[in-house]
Amino acid sequence: MGWFKDLLGTSNRQTAPQTSGPSDGPLGLAQGKAIRFDSTLGLLLDGSSSVRVPDAQAIWSAGWIDLGQSNKLHRYYLDNEDFWLQVHVTGDDQIESVTLFNYVDYVTVNSDAELQRLAGAQSPVGLPTYSLNGVSFSREWGTERGQTELVPLTEHVANPDETYTIEHHSMLYARETGLTERRELLLFSVEQDEEGTVSLSTSLGISLYTTDLSTV
Numbered sequence: 001m002g003w004f005k006d007l008l009g010t011s012n013r014q015t016a017p018q019t020s021g022p023s024d025g026p027l028g029l030a031q032g033k034a035i036r037f038d039s040t041l042g043l044l045l046d047g048s049s050s051v052r053v054p055d056a057q058a059i060w061s062a063g064w065i066d067l068g069q070s071n072k073l074h075r076y077y078l079d080n081e082d083f084w085l086q087v088h089v090t091g092d093d094q095i096e097s098v099t100l101f102n103y104v105d106y107v108t109v110n111s112d113a114e115l116q117r118l119a120g121a122q123s124p125v126g127l128p129t130y131s132l133n134g135v136s137f138s139r140e141w142g143t144e145r146g147q148t149e150l151v152p153l154t155e156h157v158a159n160p161d162e163t164y165t166i167e168h169h170s171m172l173y174a175r176e177t178g179l180t181e182r183r184e185l186l187l188f189s190v191e192q193d194e195e196g197t198v199s200l201s202t203s204l205g206i207s208l209y210t211t212d213l214s215t216v
Contacts, residue, residue: 025074026087026095027210031062031158034216035078036086037100041212048177049184050133051102051206054083056216061159063166071096074154084203085213098213099185101205104132109198115190118200119150119171125188126150130173132204137173137186150190167192182207 032055042053057078065073072179074087082103088096109115111141119125126147130137142148150169157164173186190196 025062025064025076026089026093026099027213028215029059029062029074029076029085029087031059031076031160034058035076036214036216038212041208044179045177045182045206048179049182049206050135051100051184051204052082053100054078054080057083058195061157063155063157065153065155065168067153073153073155075157077157077159086205095210098208098210099205100208100212101185101187101203103201104204105200105202107200109190109200115198117189119190120168121147128170130186132186135175137175137184140172140174140185142171150188164194177206181209 002113024033029035036056037053042066045051045053046111048077057080059076060079060081061077063075063077063194065075067073072089074089076085076087084103086097086099086101088098090096101165109118114124116136124130124167126139126142126149128139128145130139141146141151148171150171153168153170155166155168168191170187170189172188174183175186177184183206185203185207187201187205190198191201191204
């Protein structure tokens with residue numbers, strides 16, 4: 001995986017059952033379908049991760065990011081806007097990782113000065129470590145000793161009402177939870193929509209196995 005494995009965090013490569021239809025994404029996920037999570041997942045994470053697990057939720061919108069070299073991110077945003085799911089695939093939908101994210105914060109950025117304070121040179125985003133609520137995370141992207149630049153990503157999104165593009169500049173952090181192959185991820189993303197509105201999202205995620213979820 002090389003650079004892409006480093007970009008997205010430790011790979012948890014898995015082979016999923018081929019149950020999806022022609023218009024579905026990996027694991028049969030698609031806009032309009034619903035996701036059900038294993039009922040024991042929340043109990044498993046309790047005390048090891050702050051990520052919350054939702055009840056069964058419909059997928060409101062679906063996005064994808066082409067990383068090149070046959071790598072793609074599929075993102076599924078749930079009816080409960082606090083939650084979204086990311087699936088990293090290679091080649092013909094070989095699943096490399098699945099991550100459940102909770103939005104921690106989402107703010108509109110009104111000026112360049114505010115952007116610099118929140119996610120620019122005046123902020124801790126991009127430094128080798130980041131502390132969230134007293135928990136320390138290590139930077140996954142960039143090798144600089146000091147602050148590193150955010151990574152640009154272009155996401156194409158569709159929901160029942162519209163299709164649109166979002167430009168992201170993102171930074172990923174991670175930490176070990178003590179659970180087997182379950183890392184906690186902290187993702188910052190400066191997002192600009194087609195109207196030019198800029199926002200900063202902060203998401204906390206946990207690595208999943210494909211058996212942790214199913215479509216309804």
